[in-house]
Amino acid sequence: MPASITLSQISWSAPDGRPLFSNLDLSFGAERTGLVGRNGVGKTTLLKLVSGEIQPHSGTVSVGGSLGVLRQSVQVAPEETIADLFGVTDALAILRRAEAGQATADELASADWMLEARVAAALNRTGLDALPETPLAALSGGQRTRAGLAALIFTEPDFLLLDEPTNNLDREGRDAVIALMAAWRAGAIIVSHDRELLESVDAIVELTSLSATRFGGNWSHYRERKALELAAAQHDLTEAEKRMAEVARKAQATVERQAHRDSAGRKTAAKGGIPRIMLGGMKERSETTGGDNARLADRRRAQAMEEATAAREKIEILQPLSVTLPPTGLPASKIVLKMDGVTSGYQPDDPVIRDLSFDVTGPERIAVTGRNGSGKTTLLALVTGALKPWAGTVSVMTDLSMLDQKVSLLDPSASIRDNFRRINPQADENTCRAALARFMFRADAALQTVSTLSGGQLLRAGLACVLGSAPPPLLILDEPTNHLDIDSIAAVEAGLRAFDGALLVVSHDETFLDSIGITRRLELPSADPAG
Known part of the structure; x- marks a missing residue:
């Protein structure tokens, strides 16, 4: 029987009572499916329901086949090794005793002589150069993710359940995971905002607060379908606005005709040509007709407005953010930043950056790249x-702002509006509200407390506060797309494309770097060959 996963009439609410799923029906076959949707919509929860980690409040989950589950973070004990992660510690111990001539006859009979080769092959498929005895605590977060994925594919499950598998991976690690999934021929459900990874899937399931919709094909096919939906919504809005205008025109014409008839009746009555009793009846009919026409016009107007509102709301959901920003006034020839022979680090005699020299001139857009541990965040x-610096000089010749993953320049206890006014003291209230509206914080949305924002909203708020009024000539970003949903990434990309200053960006997301128009790369060397 083919492997399958079926969710029938699933309902589930968060601990705070917020409903995530209501009578959800969804099925997965033996194919690679990307699960996308805004942060907080329930993607990780859906994986937990499938894996059995949590139970639905109502409905059923049926799984036909074996599962391999990769969490967003791999927590490890100090003594735990890669062999423990693979579940082969005892089997490897038998092989070691056999090699030393100490194994019993039963152990020799049960020994898996191809075990080490299979473990090495699984590690190699994720691009991790490590031994089974390597302590997990000695690996970086990205390396542990790759080890966890290798342990899953080692068991050859019918379905992989992957939650953001490329988060915190360097370029080499991301490439290894993308190549692995491109070659994967069993089932997989992949929660991810990594558009490169989503190009390798067979289908996309878009999860919203209302439903789950399946789209055949990879990320590019999904975006094409969404573009067609946007075009259809724009067409519907145009037609609805035409109907509103037509309803208004017809209503006015009806009022004018009735007024003309009433006027003609009054003139005839003034000449004495109509009996008084008939005049009363004519007046009553005129009033009735006028009331009926008004009610009919109101119904038609309300229906046209309802259709226009629905089309406009759909466009707001589908339409990517597009912003216009004030210019920075940065001259093309101005030296923005200069590093000359810089060496630095955190531990004495253990430099992270060694003898680094480079400069930024004018509105360059520079990606700082390199393996994990190569010193990208240290450079920022x-x-x-x-x-x-321990040696050398760092010269910054202009104003700058930095947005890290936590957007720490914002005060979490203050509103977005108050943060904007603090960061831009020269801006008046009108300028503040206009700037925030360009980043989709309109009206009361601008009064949200920063601590209540999602990751995507937080970074968008940071960009609005930094770029909205008098943007600095130099903007520095450290892994801005980590933990953002795809809609939020698109919004951030739109804001950065509109920025005319210099950018210094640390990111492993090649799609993001291409989208914001990177013009140059600064590759940092690494002493760690594993990456």
């Missing part, structure tokens, strides 16, 4: 002044 700390 040197530019912002949070870290001092």
